[in-house]
Amino acid sequence: MANNYAVILAGGRGTRFWPRSRKRSAKQVLSFFGERTLIQQTVDRLKPVVPPERVWIITNEYLRDAIAKQLPEVPKAQIIAEPAQRNTAPAIGLVAQILHRSDPDAVLGVFPADHIIEKPARYLRLVRPAYKTAKQGKICVLGIKPRWAETGYGYIEFPRETAEGAQEPVRIERFREKPNLETAKEFLAAGTYYWNAGMFFWRADVVLDALRRHMPATAEVLAKLPAFGSRTFGPKLKELFPKTENVSVDYGILEKADNVHGIACDEFGWNDVGSWNAVYELESRGPRANVLRSADVITETAEGCYVDVPRKLVALVGVKDLVVIDTGDALLIADRNQAQHVSNVVKALERANREELL
Secondary structure: OOOEEEEEEOOOOOHHHOOOOEOOEOHHHOOOOOOOOHHHHHHHHHOOOOOHHHEEEEEOOOOHHHHHHHOOOOOHHHEEEOOOOOOHHHHHHHHHHHHHHHOOOOEEEEEEOOOEEOOHHHHHHHHHHHHHHHHOOOEEEEEEOOOOOOOOOOEEEOOOOOOOOOOOOEEOOEEEOOOOHHHHHHHHHHOOEEEEEEEEEEEHHHHHHHHHHHOHHHHHHHHOOOOOOOOOHHHHHHHHHHHOOOOOHHHHHHOOOOOEEEEEEOOOOEEOOOOHHHHHHHOOOOHHHOEEOOOOEEEEOOEOOEEEOOOOOEEEEOOEOEEEEEOOOOEEEEEHHHHHHHHHHHHHHHHOOOHHHO
């Protein structure tokens, strides 16, 4: 456990949560459930296996200060802003490069910053053997039991005899890209496919070896970085990091690696909170299945609505399944079942150069 580290990926913008999620206040630094933000909850639940002083966070310039303020227990130097957005493979490789020099036995767990896990004790019972497996030189992944035929996630195929919830990882069959709906239904019916939730465990030297083998250009760039903490590290990172490949770790490494093991997880309350509808589904509902986070709301035969509008009266009459979000400078009204398309609003604002709303 002394060599366990956590790499938390926190560079996303959370565009499906506009207008609350903006460049400087993205999804991961917002609180949806309770007072703690999503990234604070991520660090909190990992504390039994990785103390905050061994947490590393990769984010962007817009969010670095907000994250540092929210997580004073994490050393500020370990909250790194990417000089350019370069997907997950270079981000993970960067931390592996840094840690391998200071701790050759470092074991990295990679975690998204913005997921909800409702049963953290059960979750940690699976994370611990994942770290143990990674320490042996293998790559370990967590597969989430699918609850419906989802087309928005990649899948991990496990051997047919795999015991769900077993703490002993097994060699996986293969990774599968995000499927179409027909294929997703086949995956669900087969019972051997699990959602890829983006949680990976491996030693730092295994990461670097995999980069050299499968992404040699990126490995060469990262190897040129000076020692972390030196006066030249920051300037060199700004110069070199944009030269890395814009490739996900799934596509760049994991799909090509031959030593990947996985744990077919049973239920621990995982949700990637991918849209306003997902927030609605996770909240406690009041009369007529409405979720009212606003203090002053009148509902007249309104059903299934999610309302977050501070500082003004909201009256809903005869409507169903709406999301209503007000941030003062912007108002979102959306069909809750079309909430994943809110990101298209952000694209429209970008095309119109409406920077004040991004």
